[in-house]
Amino acid sequence: MNYQETLDYLYQSLPMFQRVGQSAFKKDLTNTLALCKYLGNPERKFRSIHVAGTNGKGSTSHSLAAVLQAAGYKVGLYTSPHLKEFTERIRINGQEVSEDFVVNFVGNHQVFIEQLKPSFFELTVGMAFEAFAQEAVDIAVIEVGMGGRLDSTNVIDPILSVITSIGYDHMAFLGDTLPAIAGEKAGIIKYQRPVVISLDQPEVREVFDQKASMMQSDIYHAIDFFEVQKTGQENGFSKYQVFDKQNVLQLKELVFGLNGNYQRMNLPGILTACYLLQKLGYNISLESIQHGLAEVVHLTGLKGRWxxxxxxxxxxxxxxxxxxxxxxxxxxxxxxxxxxxxxxxxxxxxxxxxxxxxxxxxxxxxxxxxxxxxxxxxxxxxxxxxxxxxxxxxxxxxxxxxxxxxxxxxxxxxxxxxxxxxxxxxxxxxx
Known part of the structure; x- marks a missing residue:
């Protein structure tokens, strides 16, 4: 099969939530675990950051990838859905995987795929993990597709988890109250792995605190570390004043390449995650943070955000x-x-x-x-x-x-x- 034939095969053979909705949703991780085992567990061959949330998880994922790239690391980035091309879902240092990689992955594993019958999303998660393992990335930023606890990406053991805002979305799958939805998102919190909560929402704070306590995970509420206020525009970019509440990054002014005013809610979580990455041994300078966030669109290819x-x-x-x-x-x-x-x-x-x-x-x-x-x-x-x-x-x-x-x-x-x-x-x- 050529590339277009491979895409047609994926779209026609595998249920795709983005296209058909509920019939493509799987309520357990069985298929993903089976696929990863068949592939030799590529998700264990690189370090990762896991990002969940109702709104803001895509912007946060791209921003963290951009900062890590600016710091000199080889960075994988998995996001969904794609806007124009399927290959947008899997990037390494901002470059989409090749069409040949997609063709070869499907061709090499077609027999198993047809036996397992995974969803479209389950297969693309496995494909991303294989790409990141093959390319020996230093770290990969993995965006949750939907929810967290039962999302196909939730087979990784990340060094850090980030949960952005919680709102009403996908309620047929995640619950019809904010605490219920937060409980599903909290499913990405792993045993003794730190977690950042980007936005302070009193109605769900206890959900995250209890889950972190249960998992013996250190929890970092971004509101305790940073406050940001938009001060204007500079050369088309949003400009922010950053109040560092614990003197951990000493960053007073920031130019951000994502222009939506709502990014003010994502920035405290992004900055707190950068601080924790420093604590975990990553060589991330203030210059890397400033450059990565200013050039996030150029570095990662993000589209469609204001x-x-x-x-x-x-x-x-x-x-x-x-x-x-x-x-x-x-x-x-x-x-x-x-x-x-x-x-x-x-x-x-x-x-x-x-x-x-x-x-x-x-x-x-x-x-x-x-x-x-x-x-x-x-x-x-x-x-x-x-x-x-x-x-x-x-x-x-x-x-x-x-x-x-x-x-x-x-x-x-x-x-x-x-x-x-x-x-x-x-x-x-x-x-």
């Missing part, structure tokens, strides 16, 4: 897709000066769509669309549901058509925002 796509009219995309994420998106939109706002919005059917629609501004022009995945809510259905919340617009059968419609109607002093789903952002042309 990304400005054009000016006049300004057009921005962001992958925020649940209630907490959309609240932050809307708060940042309020910081812009514009005549009229045009929202290109698509969502997936198994999300709490109504909780998001309740937040959206009634005065905006709407362009409802659907990504090319089975989970996508049909644009016409989204339009009808949105009308119940006095959100008025037209339905478009694909993302590109909706964007073109918004661009044709927007004036130079307007603002276009594209989002509602990672999969909508993924289909933006030339992203």
């Amino acid at each position: 990304q400005v796509l054009q000016n006049q009219p300004i057009m921005i995309c962001d992958t925020g897709h649940n209630e907490a994420g959309i609240k932050e998106v809307l708060a940042q939109l309020d910081t812009y000066q514009y005549h009229k706002v045009h929202l290109v919005i698509g969502m997936v059917q198994d999300k709490d769509v109504k909780s998001v629609l309740m937040l959206l501004p009634k005065a905006a022009n709407y362009y409802f669309c659907q990504a090319k995945i089975p989970r996508a809510m049909p644009a016409e259905n989204l339009k009808v549901l949105a009308a119940e919340y006095e959100l008025v617009g037209k339905a478009y059968q694909d993302v590109e058509t909706a964007i073109n419609a918004a661009k044709s109607e927007a004036q130079a002093d307007d603002l276009i925002f594209i989002g509602g789903s990672t999969f909508v952002v993924a289909e933006i042309p030339d992203l």
Whole structure:
């Protein structure tokens, strides 16, 4: 098989949660453990950092990888889902694995794959571990797919775990209260391995403290170490003042290459993790932290986080897709000066769509669309549901058509925002 045939085989043969939803979700780690054993347990051949959370885990994962790269380490990075190309999921020093690696991995192990019948995600996790072991990375940053306790990535024994914010998402799988969801995320806390909690949320703090105590793990609440305040922009980058509460990094000012205002909630956890990596023996200088965070997009290839796509009219995309994420998106939109706002919005059917629609501004022009995945809510259905919340617009059968419609109607002093789903952002042309 060539590369495209290999991808077609993966998409068609293996259940993929991003495309089909619940039917692809496995409630145990049996398949992942079996796959890793068959591959010779590659996950034991490199050190790792494990990152979970509802929002912020992707930005945090890329940021830690960038800092470690800036410090001179060979760094693996596993994230999901991909936006444009499958190979985005597996990177080494910011470079995606080759198409040949994907083809050879599937071809060499196809017989076992067809016997085991893993999910798409289970297979890609094993593929990532194999790539990192083959390339002998110094350390790999592994982002959880969903939850934590039962996520396929949770077969690693990381040197450090990081848990970002907890919010309402994937409630059919993780629970319908924040403590229940936090309990699933806390499943990545390993025996006698330190854990960083990025955001102080009183309603779930006890969940993490109890789990860490049970696992005899040192727990570091980032709020006890750092406070950050955004002070403005510098050459298109966000600029922050950092208050070091325990004098551990002596960092007063920071330029961050990720522009969403919500990054202020991720930075304390990222900085606390950097401090702990220093304690664990990693040679990470302040210069490495500053360079890595300023150049995170260039170093890791991260896309879709408050990304400005054009000016006049300004057009921005962001992958925020649940209630907490959309609240932050809307708060940042309020910081812009514009005549009229045009929202290109698509969502997936198994999300709490109504909780998001309740937040959206009634005065905006709407362009409802659907990504090319089975989970996508049909644009016409989204339009009808949105009308119940006095959100008025037209339905478009694909993302590109909706964007073109918004661009044709927007004036130079307007603002276009594209989002509602990672999969909508993924289909933006030339992203």
